Amino acid sequence: MKVVAICEVEGMIFLQCFCVSVSDVYRIVAEPWNLAAVDAQQSVYCLSPSAAPAVPMPPWGGPTNLYSQTWSSSPSLPHEEGAIDLISSRSIASQLRSHDWPPFLRDCVRVLKPEGKLEISVLDPMPRNAGPLLQQWTTAYLILGLERRFLATRPAMVLPFWLKDVSELTLPHIKTVTFSAVTNDDADVTESINPDLMTIDGDHPRLTGTHRRRRSDVQQLRTVVGRHFYQALYKELAPEARPKRPVSPGVDDANEIIRHWWWKDPAIVRECREHGTLFEMVTYTCLKRNPSS
Numbered sequence: 001m002k003v004v005a006i007c008e009v010e011g012m013i014f015l016q017c018f019c020v021s022v023s024d025v026y027r028i029v030a031e032p033w034n035l036a037a038v039d040a041q042q043s044v045y046c047l048s049p050s051a052a053p054a055v056p057m058p059p060w061g062g063p064t065n066l067y068s069q070t071w072s073s074s075p076s077l078p079h080e081e082g083a084i085d086l087i088s089s090r091s092i093a094s095q096l097r098s099h100d101w102p103p104f105l106r107d108c109v110r111v112l113k114p115e116g117k118l119e120i121s122v123l124d125p126m127p128r129n130a131g132p133l134l135q136q137w138t139t140a141y142l143i144l145g146l147e148r149r150f151l152a153t154r155p156a157m158v159l160p161f162w163l164k165d166v167s168e169l170t171l172p173h174i175k176t177v178t179f180s181a182v183t184n185d186d187a188d189v190t191e192s193i194n195p196d197l198m199t200i201d202g203d204h205p206r207l208t209g210t211h212r213r214r215r216s217d218v219q220q221l222r223t224v225v226g227r228h229f230y231q232a233l234y235k236e237l238a239p240e241a242r243p244k245r246p247v248s249p250g251v252d253d254a255n256e257i258i259r260h261w262w263w264k265d266p267a268i269v270r271e272c273r274e275h276g277t278l279f280e281m282v283t284y285t286c287l288k289r290n291p292s293s
Contacts, residue, residue: 031088036063045079047071049095075104079111087112090121093155094146094233101152101162109168114290118169121283122155123226125234127181128278131271137262145237156282163286172284179222181277186269226279227263235259 036044044066069078075096077087087108096104108118125142127134146153163172231238238259262268271277 031090032066033063036066040065043067045069049074075100076107077111081110082113084111084116085113086117086119088119090229091233092120093122093152097150098152099150102165105162105166109166109288112288114288116288118286119283120159121281122159123230123233123279123281124154124156128178128280129275130277131275133268133271134262134277137268141239142234142237156280159284163284168289169286170289172286175283177281178278179226180219181223181279182263182269182272183220183223184216186263223279226281230279231259231261
């Protein structure tokens with residue numbers, strides 16, 4: 001089995017939060033690493049648009065079936081026809097220009113085996129139920145920045161249409177995960193988050209007492225991890241707050257930029273609580289049709 005994971009060095013972070021502490025020099029890309037580790041018989045290719053290695057190896061080594069490649073031929077994939085079982089990405093929407101999506105999807109069909117799977121997850125820059133203050137912030141920084149780079153500003157809305165235009169793919173199966181945009185620790189938050197704001201493909205029953213507190217803790221963790229992913233996707237577009245000072249004498253990290261995010265603004269946080277603002281991650285899964293069936 002051959003798998004292609006398309007990502008940036010910092011793009012795939014869902015499992016990274018639960019790993020042991022690792023130096024920034026060895027920023028592990030969690031999803032392709034996990035795919036390679038669970039099945040040594042499959043080959044996993046991690047494509048990165050940057051020149052840096054997509055999967056830096058820690059001192060203790062890594063899966064021998066995980067291969068790092070620079071994706072220099074975008075939107076074409078560097079693989080032979082009918083060679084891949086699964087193509088997966090959660091960061092490509094922030095890398096692929098709008099006019100490159102159709103040829104990219106056609107090339108996915110080319111490299112996939114019959115009944116091979118294409119899985120793409122997207123997180124829109126504009127959260128759901130955003131109030132006027134958050135809409136203003138997101139439009140001023142993220143939306144206009146994406147438009148200047150010719151990137152999709154509402155990938156969750158337009159991607160299904162691009163997928164349906166490729167007749168060799170089945171209609172997409174859609175899975176939506178939503179979670180609160182604010183946590184208990186955010187500025188101007190005085191009461192716990194309503195656990196009913198977090199749903200996965202449907203509503204969960206209302207919980208009380210200890211179970212409610214546990215749900216709130218889980219929801220906060222989802223929000224923190226989701227924000228990390230949101231930052232990784234849109235970090236180049238957020239406004240600069242101030243240059244970061246050296247962490248210790250003789251250590252110069254002045255080139256690292258501190259970004260200002262909307263959840264640091266108490267007025268926007270208060271508005272999000274009033275409107276029930278949510279992050280929404282949507283995953284689209286398609287299969288390559290088998291001509292013989």
